[in-house]
Amino acid sequence: MAIIVQKYGGTSVGTIERIKHVADRVIKTQQAGHQVVVVVSAMSGETNRLLALASEIATQNNPREVDVLVSTGEQVTIALLAMAIQARGFKARSYTGGQVRIITDDAHSKARIKQIDDEKIQQDLQADTIVIVAGFQGTDEVGNITTLGRGGSDTTAVALAAALKADECQIYTDVDGVYTTDPRIEPQAKKLDKITFEEMLEMASLGSKVLQIRAVEFAGKYNVPLRVLSSFETAQTAGSGTLISLEDDDVEAPLVSGIAFSRDEAQIKVTNIPDKPGAAFVILALVSDANIEVDMIVQNASHQGIANLTFTVPRGDYQRVVDILHQAKDILGDSEIIGDDTIVKVSLVGVGMRSHAGVATKMFQILANENINIKLISTSEIKISTVIDEKYLELAVRALHKGFGLAQ
Amino acid sequence: MAIIVQKYGGTSVGTIERIKHVADRVIKTQQAGHQVVVVVSAMSGETNRLLALASEIATQNNPREVDVLVSTGEQVTIALLAMAIQARGFKARSYTGGQVRIITDDAHSKARIKQIDDEKIQQDLQADTIVIVAGFQGTDEVGNITTLGRGGSDTTAVALAAALKADECQIYTDVDGVYTTDPRIEPQAKKLDKITFEEMLEMASLGSKVLQIRAVEFAGKYNVPLRVLSSFETAQTAGSGTLISLEDDDVEAPLVSGIAFSRDEAQIKVTNIPDKPGAAFVILALVSDANIEVDMIVQNASHQGIANLTFTVPRGDYQRVVDILHQAKDILGDSEIIGDDTIVKVSLVGVGMRSHAGVATKMFQILANENINIKLISTSEIKISTVIDEKYLELAVRALHKGFGLAQ
Structure with a gap:
């Protein structure tokens, strides 16, 4: 029992x-x-x-x-x-x-x-x-x-x-389970029979709002098998939903489990920052002091000892961030602040990436083939996130879904 | 404080x-x-x-x-x-x-x-x-x-x-307090400044639904001064409501504090009962076994060793009581069952009755003057209840209110 x-x-x-x-x-x-x-x-x-x-x-x-x-x-x-x-x-x-x-x-x-x-x-x-x-x-x-x-x-x-x-x-x-991506964007999206806690966390935090993040963390921590099911299916049509559990070593994990995306994004680029220790910290501290959550952060040193810092924030906080930075001209000096609130984040998620090289390369290739310019890249062990123009969101999701064979 | x-x-x-x-x-x-x-x-x-x-x-x-x-x-x-x-x-x-x-x-x-x-x-x-x-x-x-x-x-x-x-x-x-009687029936009804717990209990149980009976009992038991006030009066017009407390020995209690009444009454008369011990018990047990509450009970032995029993029940239970008694013909023998569900109860309430004789006589006199026939009488230390035809309810309340000087 x-x-x-x-x-x-x-x-x-x-x-x-x-x-x-x-x-x-x-x-x-x-x-x-x-x-x-x-x-x-x-x-x-x-x-x-x-x-x-x-x-x-x-x-x-x-x-x-x-x-x-x-x-x-x-x-x-x-x-x-x-x-x-x-x-x-x-x-x-x-x-x-x-x-x-x-x-x-x-x-x-x-x-x-x-x-x-x-x-x-x-x-x-x-x-x-x-x-x-x-x-x-x-x-x-x-x-x-x-x-x-x-x-x-x-x-x-x-x-x-x-x-x-x-x-x-x-x-x-x-909903009757967790899908490879949002079926409203890609009708070929397929229900996943199983997914790991880590993948589910990445999918959830990236905008696939099926489960509370905290609940998934909790389930992972205590290893409680979680199953997402539809309460609206009748007994005849009821499937078994999606099981979220620990990684199963017996089975070859798929390279990519799903494609998550988020429209709630805006990007801020600060250019011409003196390339010295602490400069990025000062800028990000201004933002976090205002209780605004920073997501992706990329800094690249350019030539002649100056750097550019780019980061993303929730779209609702975009104007506040721009205002805060403009008011801090005395700190930022000659820096230029370039904002863009018409961007989105598209991410590949999959535990299979751990053991497979070349996933990122393939992702960039697929997007390039569609002439989609990548504005930012951020990677972790089991996900690759890219920032692109929001007008390309649907195109990117469908191309990646097809390119990684998720409909099969 | x-x-x-x-x-x-x-x-x-x-x-x-x-x-x-x-x-x-x-x-x-x-x-x-x-x-x-x-x-x-x-x-x-x-x-x-x-x-x-x-x-x-x-x-x-x-x-x-x-x-x-x-x-x-x-x-x-x-x-x-x-x-x-x-x-x-x-x-x-x-x-x-x-x-x-x-x-x-x-x-x-x-x-x-x-x-x-x-x-x-x-x-x-x-x-x-x-x-x-x-x-x-x-x-x-x-x-x-x-x-x-x-x-x-x-x-x-x-x-x-x-x-x-x-x-x-x-x-x-x-409501802004406890009144001498229902102002919808007697516009001259006067708000009482104070009343005893016992009087309030009689007023409440007799149909003046201002307070829960159990709350008044509780207040009386623990001697908690209770005050009924209106929550709708503005600060300008706010009175002090009615204080319900223990009897105050210092003040001469009024003869009668109020007139309560109840329309939720029906009367059952069982005649020709053999006048022997236990006969009334058998009849009332039939009723109480059906979870019906009996209120007033009057038995009078008539001539030749037979008795009449009259009692009142809530009007909603009237038909059930009549049915129960008819089905018990084997117990009741030759008894005749006469019901009346067009009666009401009118009661005088006042702690002053304890120390004053003649209140009942005066009450009956006032009702007789109005040609109102009294069908049942029941008395306690601080109340006198009468059962009359429901058509006389308003007339009786007004006549008693005037006769006992309650509007002054």
Whole structure:
């Protein structure tokens, strides 16, 4: 008998009909011989409804009280799902984060789970009871309600799976798995049967928003097999989604697993910086002091002792960065600041790159064949990212998808 | 410095505007030099909205899960009120029933408070923080969420006031106090400045629905002065409501404090019962076995060893009682069952009756003068109840109100 943790997001529990559908699926899993723990989000729209009430009071509210407010969303769902399972004649029991003793730090609205007491859950599972836990929430050590931040229900599910030593953590969502790239851009995109935690992290952080990054990190750290599945497929069409797990040494890893991209990018180039130690630091410190996240950073020394520094920031922060740098003329001296907020990032991701040379060369060749100019390059062990003009995004994704044979 | 507990019902916190209005009132109380604890209900309509969701799942749901569901209503209000107070620059902190350790028994949906841990509240009050507590809810000893039943927020307020040894428990509602009778029937009805717990209990149980009976009982038991006030009056027009407290020996109590009435009544008369011990018991046992509450009971032995038994039940149970008695013909033998569901109960209430004879006589005289026939009479130390035809209700209330000089 296996312990399975299933997580259903807001859309999957968005109406009473859908909650009943989830109840059916959960019961089916139990009847297949498993012990089931279910983690649910607030019904879609509910968190926004609650936040809208708060915003009628003030634009900025006390984070402790915001957590008290929004945590009611999941509490409603756990009760309704428990009722739906009970109405079908099966045993179920709901728990808020606080009741099941999900202890977090006290960082309201972005708390991190420190500890889970699984005693009550284990007792319920022994008694054939389906356990339903509110996602996204916990309490700090003195009993204040905390939330893990948006999407934190994924993290709750993975943390519970780790604490219970579950055999699998299944994340039900509105897509049926992780794809080689976004099917809206490349209709030939193929669902991946499996992918490693590392690849999934790169895919997620690069803009394929299937899973919370933190949840994937957590799953990787505790080696909890994660499976992404669609909650909307009927029993007839249900596939097995995508399994995210540790690298499997037995199988030859594919060279490239997928192509991720992000439109939320802007590029800043600072030229004519005196090429001496600390110059790049001063510039980047100005940006990070304003709480702006810098992504790719490339510095190249040019001739005559001066350097150019290029970096990317989220597109929403672009104008602020330009303003900050212009106001720092006394520091930057003769430097020229050249910005571009019409760029995108396209990346190849794959653990196979570790053991194969020439992937980058092939990537640049494919893009060159399409006359796409690469503005920036950044590489890591399992990914290669390029910055290109946004008008070439679709062309680049399709060319790379075809060039690396991902549709086969 | 006094500790004041204030309770605001669902209508008083029914919109964000009203919650802000409550925040102003609470702050004003603190600025008058008091330590303030606020108990709030769910925003009006919210509990019904949640119950409607549950009823889409099943007509009868597990009471434990219903409590998990509906307790979110008050949790939303405490967070919003805390935010509203904080937005005005004052310190506030919200607590769910479970967080403030309101421990109840495990009778879901009608739990009774067993214990309150006031340590956190006292600490907050010492730090000039306004404490906001979710009414209507608690947890049982193993941490399951419980609710006290509809209107239970009054009970929460009184229980907190008792635990904190508060100087006054103020119940803000949509009326500005307790009246000598219902002003919709007698426009001359006068607000009472004070009334005793016992009188309030009789007024409430007889149909003047200002306060929860259980809350008044609790207040009486722990001698917590209760004050009913309107939350809709502006600062200019605000009166001091009605104070409900122990009998004051210094002041000559008025003969009659008020006139209560109830339309929710039906009368059953069983005639020709053999006048022997146990006959009445058998009949009433049939009714109470069906979980129907019997209110007034009058038995009179008539001539020739047979008796008549007359009793009243809630009007909604009338037909069931008639059916039950007809099906028990073998027990009742030749008895005749005569029902009447067009009757009402009108009662005089007043602690002054204890020390004054002749109140009943005067009451009967006033009704006789109006040609109103009295069908049943029942008396206690501080009340006299009569059953009359429902068509005479308004006439009787007005005649008694005038006859006992209540408008002066």
